[in-house]
Amino acid sequence: MVSFILRGTGQRLAALLLLIWSLGPVYWALATSLMKPRDIATSPINFFPPEITFEHYRKLLGGLIGLPDETGIWYDFLRALINSLVLAGGATVLTTAIAALAAYAAVRLRFPGRNLVFYMIVATLAVPGYTVLIPLYRMMVSLGLVDTYSGIILIYISAYLPLAMWLMRSVYESLPLSIEEAAYLDGAGRLYTMIRIVIPLATPGLIAAAILTFLGAWGQFSVPLVFAPTAATKPLTVLIPEFATKNYVDYGLINAAGILAMIPPALVVMFLNRFLLNGLMAGAGK
Template sequence: MTSREVLGRVALYALLLAITLLVCFPLIWAFFTSMKPKDEIFLWPPTLWPSTWTLENYRALLVGREAYFQAGAGTETPPPSAFFLQWFTNSVIVTVSTTLISTIVSTLAAYSLTRFRFPGQRAVPYLALVGYMVPSIIFVFPMFLVMADLRLTDTLLSLILGYVCITLPFSLWLMWAFFRSVPIEIEEAALVDGASRLRVFWEIVLPSAWPGIVAAAIFTLIVSWNDYLFGRVFINTMENLPLTVGVMHFFDGTHVDWGLMMASSVLMTVPMAILFMLLQRHLVAGFGAGAVKG
């Protein structure tokens, strides 16, 4: 490599590093703030690096409920930090359930749209995409009335059904575009050799469509994990709140517990960031593969 090429590559990496630090700076600031004692958080001028490191905020979130009841304060209303693990568990249950349902249904529906013939077949994917383009706030109140009639309000099932309704249309359209790029001749050859339709779907189609399935699953996972609107409308009790709604209880009027807020932000963001980095290759392949029809 020539000196010009080396300098160009160094400049490129420096630029990418600067952009990465700029994008990640809110999370970096949240992490260092969560490691500060409460009196240091409000120092002026503010500092990024803590002068005193503490895990008190994380301890309050992760073992706060046990410590609260062990202290004999069970007759009083527990502080919001005592519900953090319950909120985290609720979000995991809702996110995993929504992802499984939406991915399975969209995969089967997209396969039927690309392999079978029936009236209105071509209109279904585009109608689904139009449904996704409608803002979710338009659906939330009619869906709340439906959940009330079904007596599902204030339950995790209502959140799961609501998130499936807003993620399924785009997942269906994404999987439909991807299945169109999978050559049908491979399936026909397997059928001629005596394989059943189910075996062809399980052993040939699904492995070929794996990047698209992962892309649809990650999209559903991110939407259901980060959503605030449905949880705010559908859930009323502290024990059933999802994480995104529960952490808002750290705002008490004009007082904000910034230590707990920053610690909860880190615990909410880091698992999703790690998962996204591990599956990023499949996500890019899934979004790109459906653009080319084989």
């Protein structure tokens, strides 16, 4: 009995420590983003905002609600936010669609070289993306695709497709064949069966593949660092660090921008956690 209580207490204590470790830094960023500059730059430091202010958020988003400030940062920020959404959104939709079709071919359609193709694509998971950056850069320059949405999205697709295909393959393999056979007997063609019957059944897997691609593309740094040099395509992940390169580092502003960039992934974790976990477990080769 005593050991049972001790064990419960130890477990709760460990859970609390884990919670602080995981959320502490996020809390600290949020607290900083809500503090006035003079409350940020004090010693001893404030662990809680003595007075809450939205001035940093106003600098970043003010223009949206008709309150632009003199720095004009909001314009760059909005531009980068749109770029991030377009790049991550485009990569997510296309990668998921392509993986859904190609993985189906790899599981159910027999054609020469099927396994070779599949394993070669999955094997690229072991090739660090950075290996191809330099020739890719030269290729994109010659094609005029540097600093364009389509160029960057194509790179993202090639980077996230292997994992999405790997995941979709395990999803299709878990679906019973009998449903497809029944559709055959009723005279449905392959394409019809795939689009109208199989893919709807594989929706949870598709959501998982989409989430993994979105999180990866949303957080990408090195690819846009090289391929998105100007405001035309530069996403948040490249813009936000630039706030810190000036002589004066505005920590309130940086943390506010960081918190805003955290919102989409945080929403995914809160509302689509089940799909995310299933995807991670399947993606890990379970």
